Every structure is written in structure tokens, then in C-alpha cells.
Amino acid sequence: MNDYVPPQADEDAFHCPHCGVFAHQRWQDLQARNRQGGRSQILDGQVARCTKCDNHHLWVDEEMIYPQASSAPKPTDDMPDEVCEDFNEARQIVDDSPKASAALLRLAMEKLVQDLTGNEDQSLYNGIGELVEEGRIDERIQKALDAVRVTGNDYVHAGEIYSPDDRETALRLFELVNVIVELTITREKMIEEAYSEIPGSKMDGIEQRDGN
Ligand SMILES: [Zn+2]
Structure with missing residues (x-):
């Protein structure tokens, strides 16, 4: 991180x-x-x-x-658009209203996890579990995510935003969303690119090895 x-x-x-x-x-x-x-x-x-x-x-x-300041980090390159939208909105308000910013980031996180698992109805809790099971995020990220999820339930409850949150917590959430994008989307893209550069002759060998 x-x-x-x-x-x-x-x-x-x-x-x-x-x-x-x-x-x-x-x-x-x-x-x-x-x-x-x-x-x-x-x-x-x-x-x-x-x-x-x-x-x-x-x-x-x-x-x-x-410049019109946000003390929050910028979204990482490969962040999906619909996640990025919430992320940027959260950046604009984090200094005036860290609580609202954290609530927005939790929604961004939920969209991200749904995007990664391809399941739009999935809860953040189940989505995290699935990503760990598939080995796409490791346990450290899971722990951090679960911490967000648990405190997140306090942030967004029946449309009501409340919790003794502060700017630092919100800033950690921004980092966390970025890290998850980097560990999943960016890393998978890199591996995919490296794999596509393997020459055809070598590829046959790999496929034989894997029994395809
Ligand atoms: Zn500079």
C-alpha cells in the first residue's frame, strides 16, 4: 500500500x-x-x-x-467509471464533510465489488468473500474491507449518515478503494498483457502442459 x-x-x-x-x-x-x-x-x-x-x-x-483543494488522493487509472464518479464526488466534500464522504466511498466500494464479481445484487459482505475465495484479493485487503463494511453499516443506515467519523478514516477509505482497483483490475490487466505476448509456438507447449 x-x-x-x-x-x-x-x-x-x-x-x-x-x-x-x-x-x-x-x-x-x-x-x-x-x-x-x-x-x-x-x-x-x-x-x-x-x-x-x-x-x-x-x-x-x-x-x-x-487549486481547489481536496486532500484526498486521485482515483487510480483503471477505476471503473461508475465507481470513479462516486470517488470524485467524495473527494470534493471530504474536507468539509468527511462523514458524507465516507458514506459515499462505501457505496463506491460496493459498486466496485459488484463490478468485480459481476453480480449486481451482491452485498458487500458476500462480494468480499467471493473475491478472497477466487484469490483476487488477499486476506489483508479482506480485513481492511471488512473493517470498512462494519463501520460502513453505521455510516449508512436507512439513509441516515451518522458515526463519529473523522477525516483520517475517510482518507483511508480512498486509499483502500484505489488499492483494491490496483490489486484486481490493474494487476489482472498486466498479467493478461504479458500472457498475450507469449509467441504462438510457446503457447502450444503451455496448452499441452495444461492438458488443453
Ligand atoms: Zn506536482
Whole structure:
């Protein structure tokens, strides 16, 4: 699991909101003076530049004001569209409402598991069991998923969102959804691609070995 480091004021390195890469950040102080009604007001800000993509982020009072920030990680490449939609919506609200964000992510997770098992009526619980049985996810992921499922039942109960959730839990859920996509869809795609590059003559040997 690659740990996601959300952008934070004055931190040396974090996952850049522009390029999504964990990169060193160069900081500079910004100051502006306003004069209103004979009084002057000093505005303090900072600008950080990502050493990977060279793009800037603007900060005021230790809060990122540009780009329109989400401290959550971006969806991984192979995420199915309908899962990605919920994932991105959850990213937009995670800083203002981590609880609602976590509830949305649980629904995203449910869609993902249904997508992977090809069974639209399947509960998250049964879907997880099936994926472990097929060896598509391992036990660590199962444990993490089951933790989400159990707390998830508290998050979404009869359309009511409640639970002493916090931002960190929500951020873990984003990572978890990404990791599951990487372990299943991305990995299976890679294996499929590698397999399709085996020359025909070698393939015959493999098929003979497997008794086809
Ligand atoms: Zn960057």
C-alpha cells in the first residue's frame, strides 16, 4: 500500500494536487497590504511549487486555496467509471464533510465489488468473500474491507449518515478503494498483457502442459 501524504502547510513533501506524485515542495512567503478606511491590513500567504511538475499552490492561513483543494488522493487509472464518479464526488466534500464522504466511498466500494464479481445484487459482505475465495484479493485487503463494511453499516443506515467519523478514516477509505482497483483490475490487466505476448509456438507447449 503506498501511503498517501495529503498536502499540508509548510510540509517538505506531499502528494501534489496537480500531478498527484509524492514530491518535494519549495515554499515562499507572500505578503500583501490592504488599506481600508485608513487602516491597513497585512495579508499573509504562501506559495509552494512542486519540484516534480513545477506547478504552484497558493496557501492562506495554512489552508490551500488553489487549486481547489481536496486532500484526498486521485482515483487510480483503471477505476471503473461508475465507481470513479462516486470517488470524485467524495473527494470534493471530504474536507468539509468527511462523514458524507465516507458514506459515499462505501457505496463506491460496493459498486466496485459488484463490478468485480459481476453480480449486481451482491452485498458487500458476500462480494468480499467471493473475491478472497477466487484469490483476487488477499486476506489483508479482506480485513481492511471488512473493517470498512462494519463501520460502513453505521455510516449508512436507512439513509441516515451518522458515526463519529473523522477525516483520517475517510482518507483511508480512498486509499483502500484505489488499492483494491490496483490489486484486481490493474494487476489482472498486466498479467493478461504479458500472457498475450507469449509467441504462438510457446503457447502450444503451455496448452499441452495444461492438458488443453
Ligand atoms: Zn506536482
